[in-house]
Amino acid sequence: VVLDPSNGDVLALASSPAIDPNWFCPILPQKVWSGLLADTDKPLLNRAVAGVYPPGSIFKPVVALAALEHGAISRGYTVNCRGVLPLGRRTFACYHGHAHGTIGLRRALEISCNVYFYLAGLECGIDAIQETAQMLGLGQRTGIDAEGERPGLTPGREWKLRVHKDGWRDGDTCNISIGQGALLVTPIQMAVVTAAIANGGAVYRPRLALGRRSAGSGYYHEEPPVLVRKLNWNPENLKLVRAGMLDVVAGENGT
Numbered sequence: 357v358v359l360d361p362s363n364g365d366v367l368a369l370a371s372s373p374a375i376d377p378n379w380f381c382p383i384l385p386q387k388v389w390s391g392l393l394a395d396t397d398k399p400l401l402n403r404a405v406a407g408v409y410p411p412g413s414i415f416k417p418v419v420a421l422a423a424l425e426h427g428a429i430s431r432g433y434t435v436n437c438r439g440v441l442p443l444g445r446r447t448f449a450c451y452h453g454h455a456h457g458t459i460g461l462r463r464a465l466e467i468s469c470n471v472y473f474y475l476a477g478l479e480c481g482i483d484a485i486q487e488t489a490q491m492l493g494l495g496q497r498t499g500i501d502a503e504g505e506r507p508g509l510t511p512g513r514e515w516k517l518r519v520h521k522d523g524w525r526d527g528d529t530c531n532i533s534i535g536q537g538a539l540l541v542t543p544i545q546m547a548v549v550t551a552a553i554a555n556g557g558a559v560y561r562p563r564l565a566l567g568r569r570s571a572g573s574g575y576y577h578e579e580p581p582v583l584v585r586k587l588n589w590n591p592e593n594l595k596l597v598r599a600g601m602l603d604v605v606a607g608e609n610g611t
Contacts, residue, residue: 357404357543361551363581364560371403405505408540413468415535417553417597419477420461422488424593428480431596434460437471448474448530465600468611470534477533482524486512491587492549494541499561508545511538557587
Protein backbone atom coordinates (compact mmCIF):
# COMPACT_ATOMS: atom_id res chain seq x y z
CA VAL A 357 0.00 0.00 0.00
CA VAL A 358 1.19 3.52 -0.84
CA LEU A 359 -0.67 6.49 0.65
CA ASP A 360 -0.41 10.24 0.21
CA PRO A 361 0.19 11.34 3.84
CA SER A 362 -1.39 14.74 3.23
CA ASN A 363 -4.89 13.45 2.50
CA GLY A 364 -5.10 9.64 2.68
CA ASP A 365 -5.34 9.09 -1.07
CA VAL A 366 -4.38 5.54 -2.07
CA LEU A 367 -1.67 5.82 -4.72
CA ALA A 368 -1.05 2.08 -5.00
CA LEU A 369 -2.60 -1.04 -3.51
CA ALA A 370 -1.63 -4.57 -4.43
CA SER A 371 -2.26 -8.14 -3.30
CA SER A 372 -0.46 -11.32 -4.26
CA PRO A 373 -1.24 -13.86 -5.59
CA ALA A 374 -3.54 -11.84 -7.81
CA ILE A 375 -6.32 -12.63 -10.24
CA ASP A 376 -6.98 -11.35 -13.76
CA PRO A 377 -10.15 -9.19 -13.68
CA ASN A 378 -10.75 -10.09 -17.34
CA TRP A 379 -11.73 -13.59 -16.18
CA PHE A 380 -14.96 -12.11 -14.84
CA CYS A 381 -16.03 -10.59 -18.17
CA PRO A 382 -18.56 -11.45 -19.41
CA ILE A 383 -19.01 -14.44 -17.10
CA LEU A 384 -16.57 -16.62 -15.23
CA PRO A 385 -16.70 -20.32 -16.19
CA GLN A 386 -17.71 -22.54 -13.28
CA LYS A 387 -14.51 -24.57 -13.61
CA VAL A 388 -12.34 -21.45 -13.21
CA TRP A 389 -14.49 -20.16 -10.33
CA SER A 390 -14.29 -23.49 -8.49
CA GLY A 391 -10.53 -23.51 -8.97
CA LEU A 392 -10.20 -20.05 -7.47
CA LEU A 393 -12.31 -21.01 -4.45
CA ALA A 394 -10.30 -24.19 -3.88
CA ASP A 395 -6.89 -22.53 -4.30
CA THR A 396 -5.09 -22.74 -0.93
CA ASP A 397 -3.19 -19.51 -1.75
CA LYS A 398 -6.56 -17.67 -1.66
CA PRO A 399 -6.07 -15.39 -4.68
CA LEU A 400 -9.52 -13.84 -4.11
CA LEU A 401 -8.41 -12.45 -0.74
CA ASN A 402 -7.36 -8.80 -0.99
CA ARG A 403 -4.50 -9.00 1.48
CA ALA A 404 -3.95 -5.24 1.46
CA VAL A 405 -7.21 -4.70 3.36
CA ALA A 406 -8.23 -8.17 4.57
CA GLY A 407 -4.96 -9.90 5.37
CA VAL A 408 -4.22 -9.73 9.11
CA TYR A 409 -0.67 -10.24 10.36
CA PRO A 410 1.53 -9.56 13.39
CA PRO A 411 3.27 -6.31 12.37
CA GLY A 412 6.61 -7.09 13.96
CA SER A 413 9.12 -4.27 14.30
CA ILE A 414 7.13 -1.73 12.25
CA PHE A 415 5.00 -1.44 15.41
CA LYS A 416 7.94 -0.12 17.46
CA PRO A 417 7.36 3.57 16.53
CA VAL A 418 3.85 3.22 18.01
CA VAL A 419 5.34 1.90 21.27
CA ALA A 420 7.91 4.71 21.26
CA LEU A 421 5.21 7.37 20.91
CA ALA A 422 3.07 5.71 23.58
CA ALA A 423 5.96 5.69 26.07
CA LEU A 424 7.04 9.26 25.27
CA GLU A 425 3.59 10.83 25.17
CA HIS A 426 2.51 9.17 28.42
CA GLY A 427 5.68 10.36 30.16
CA ALA A 428 6.83 6.80 30.86
CA ILE A 429 10.25 7.47 29.32
CA SER A 430 12.14 10.64 28.45
CA ARG A 431 13.71 11.42 25.09
CA GLY A 432 17.06 10.67 26.73
CA TYR A 433 15.99 7.30 28.11
CA THR A 434 18.64 4.61 27.55
CA VAL A 435 18.91 0.89 28.26
CA ASN A 436 21.80 -1.54 28.40
CA CYS A 437 20.98 -4.30 25.93
CA ARG A 438 22.76 -7.51 26.87
CA GLY A 439 21.05 -9.49 24.12
CA VAL A 440 18.38 -10.93 26.41
CA LEU A 441 15.86 -9.76 28.98
CA PRO A 442 15.20 -12.22 31.85
CA LEU A 443 11.60 -11.94 33.01
CA GLY A 444 10.32 -14.36 35.61
CA ARG A 445 10.96 -17.88 34.34
CA ARG A 446 11.27 -16.73 30.73
CA THR A 447 13.98 -15.03 28.71
CA PHE A 448 13.08 -12.59 25.95
CA ALA A 449 15.76 -12.32 23.28
CA CYS A 450 16.98 -9.49 21.14
CA TYR A 451 17.38 -10.17 17.42
CA HIS A 452 19.56 -13.31 17.22
CA GLY A 453 20.64 -12.55 20.78
CA HIS A 454 22.67 -9.49 19.71
CA ALA A 455 23.95 -7.42 22.64
CA HIS A 456 23.71 -3.77 21.57
CA GLY A 457 25.09 -2.22 24.74
CA THR A 458 23.82 1.13 26.00
CA ILE A 459 21.49 2.74 23.45
CA GLY A 460 18.83 5.43 23.24
CA LEU A 461 15.57 5.56 21.31
CA ARG A 462 16.84 6.80 17.94
CA ARG A 463 19.52 4.12 17.82
CA ALA A 464 17.08 1.48 19.09
CA LEU A 465 14.76 2.21 16.18
CA GLU A 466 17.59 2.12 13.65
CA ILE A 467 18.90 -1.29 14.72
CA SER A 468 15.48 -2.55 15.89
CA CYS A 469 16.63 -3.44 19.40
CA ASN A 470 14.01 -5.69 21.00
CA VAL A 471 15.36 -5.27 24.54
CA TYR A 472 14.93 -1.49 24.36
CA PHE A 473 11.28 -1.85 23.40
CA TYR A 474 10.60 -4.63 25.92
CA LEU A 475 11.71 -2.21 28.65
CA ALA A 476 10.02 0.87 27.15
CA GLY A 477 6.81 -1.13 26.83
CA LEU A 478 7.01 -2.30 30.44
CA GLU A 479 7.61 1.28 31.56
CA CYS A 480 4.44 2.61 29.91
CA GLY A 481 2.28 -0.52 30.18
CA ILE A 482 -0.18 -2.20 27.85
CA ASP A 483 -2.98 0.31 28.49
CA ALA A 484 -0.96 3.20 27.03
CA ILE A 485 0.22 1.08 24.09
CA GLN A 486 -3.31 -0.11 23.32
CA GLU A 487 -4.72 3.43 23.58
CA THR A 488 -2.08 4.86 21.23
CA ALA A 489 -2.55 2.05 18.72
CA GLN A 490 -6.30 2.52 18.69
CA MET A 491 -6.02 6.30 18.32
CA LEU A 492 -3.95 5.59 15.20
CA GLY A 493 -6.73 3.38 13.87
CA LEU A 494 -5.49 -0.12 14.73
CA GLY A 495 -8.02 -2.68 15.88
CA GLN A 496 -10.74 -1.10 13.73
CA ARG A 497 -11.56 -0.76 10.05
CA THR A 498 -10.05 2.27 8.32
CA GLY A 499 -13.20 2.81 6.26
CA ILE A 500 -11.44 2.47 2.90
CA ASP A 501 -13.89 2.15 0.00
CA ALA A 502 -13.03 -1.49 -0.68
CA GLU A 503 -14.93 -4.67 0.17
CA GLY A 504 -13.94 -7.14 2.86
CA GLU A 505 -11.79 -4.95 5.12
CA ARG A 506 -10.96 -6.58 8.46
CA PRO A 507 -10.37 -4.74 11.76
CA GLY A 508 -7.39 -6.68 13.09
CA LEU A 509 -6.81 -6.86 16.84
CA THR A 510 -5.20 -4.66 19.49
CA PRO A 511 -5.21 -6.97 22.53
CA GLY A 512 -5.33 -5.75 26.10
CA ARG A 513 -6.45 -6.70 29.60
CA GLU A 514 -10.16 -6.96 28.85
CA TRP A 515 -9.56 -8.98 25.68
CA LYS A 516 -7.32 -11.54 27.41
CA LEU A 517 -9.71 -11.94 30.33
CA ARG A 518 -12.66 -12.44 27.98
CA VAL A 519 -10.95 -14.73 25.46
CA HIS A 520 -8.40 -16.62 27.57
CA LYS A 521 -9.93 -16.23 31.05
CA ASP A 522 -6.54 -15.06 32.28
CA GLY A 523 -4.92 -11.87 33.49
CA TRP A 524 -2.50 -9.74 31.50
CA ARG A 525 1.17 -10.40 32.24
CA ASP A 526 4.43 -8.54 31.70
CA GLY A 527 5.43 -11.15 29.14
CA ASP A 528 2.34 -10.24 27.09
CA THR A 529 3.44 -6.62 27.13
CA CYS A 530 6.94 -7.60 25.96
CA ASN A 531 5.50 -9.50 23.01
CA ILE A 532 3.20 -6.65 21.99
CA SER A 533 6.04 -4.13 22.35
CA ILE A 534 7.87 -5.70 19.42
CA GLY A 535 4.73 -6.21 17.33
CA GLN A 536 4.22 -9.88 18.18
CA GLY A 537 1.85 -11.84 20.41
CA ALA A 538 -1.85 -11.54 19.64
CA LEU A 539 -1.49 -8.18 17.86
CA LEU A 540 -2.89 -8.29 14.30
CA VAL A 541 -2.92 -5.54 11.66
CA THR A 542 -3.65 -5.12 7.97
CA PRO A 543 -1.26 -3.47 5.50
CA ILE A 544 -3.72 -0.59 4.92
CA GLN A 545 -3.82 0.09 8.68
CA MET A 546 -0.05 0.28 8.97
CA ALA A 547 0.06 2.60 5.95
CA VAL A 548 -2.37 4.91 7.79
CA VAL A 549 -0.22 4.72 10.95
CA THR A 550 2.95 5.54 9.05
CA ALA A 551 1.27 8.38 7.17
CA ALA A 552 0.11 9.89 10.47
CA ILE A 553 3.67 9.83 11.81
CA ALA A 554 4.87 11.37 8.54
CA ASN A 555 2.33 14.20 8.48
CA GLY A 556 2.50 15.15 12.15
CA GLY A 557 -0.44 13.26 13.64
CA ALA A 558 -3.33 13.48 11.15
CA VAL A 559 -5.17 10.16 10.81
CA TYR A 560 -6.99 10.14 7.45
CA ARG A 561 -9.52 7.69 6.12
CA PRO A 562 -7.82 6.13 3.08
CA ARG A 563 -9.75 6.48 -0.18
CA LEU A 564 -9.58 4.90 -3.62
CA ALA A 565 -12.24 7.09 -5.24
CA LEU A 566 -11.85 10.87 -5.30
CA GLY A 567 -15.54 11.41 -5.95
CA ARG A 568 -18.85 10.04 -7.16
CA ARG A 569 -20.95 10.43 -10.33
CA SER A 570 -24.70 10.44 -9.77
CA ALA A 571 -26.67 7.83 -11.68
CA GLY A 572 -29.38 10.20 -12.88
CA SER A 573 -27.72 13.44 -13.92
CA GLY A 574 -24.20 12.17 -14.39
CA TYR A 575 -23.00 15.07 -12.26
CA TYR A 576 -19.57 14.42 -10.76
CA HIS A 577 -19.03 15.39 -7.15
CA GLU A 578 -15.51 15.33 -5.70
CA GLU A 579 -15.47 14.57 -2.01
CA PRO A 580 -12.99 16.15 0.42
CA PRO A 581 -10.51 14.02 2.40
CA VAL A 582 -11.88 12.67 5.69
CA LEU A 583 -9.79 13.53 8.74
CA VAL A 584 -10.63 10.91 11.36
CA ARG A 585 -8.67 12.60 14.16
CA LYS A 586 -5.69 14.83 14.82
CA LEU A 587 -3.21 13.61 17.44
CA ASN A 588 -1.49 16.44 19.28
CA TRP A 589 1.88 14.86 19.85
CA ASN A 590 4.78 16.74 21.39
CA PRO A 591 6.76 17.99 18.35
CA GLU A 592 10.07 16.99 19.95
CA ASN A 593 8.84 13.46 20.62
CA LEU A 594 7.65 13.16 17.03
CA LYS A 595 10.92 14.57 15.71
CA LEU A 596 12.91 11.92 17.61
CA VAL A 597 10.77 9.02 16.42
CA ARG A 598 10.87 10.23 12.83
CA ALA A 599 14.65 10.56 13.01
CA GLY A 600 14.91 6.94 14.14
CA MET A 601 12.60 5.84 11.33
CA LEU A 602 14.74 7.72 8.81
CA ASP A 603 17.82 5.95 10.15
CA VAL A 604 16.11 2.60 9.61
CA VAL A 605 16.16 3.16 5.85
CA ALA A 606 19.04 5.63 5.43
CA GLY A 607 21.39 4.95 8.35
CA GLU A 608 24.58 2.94 8.08
CA ASN A 609 23.16 0.16 10.26
CA GLY A 610 19.51 0.59 9.33
CA THR A 611 17.39 -2.54 9.45
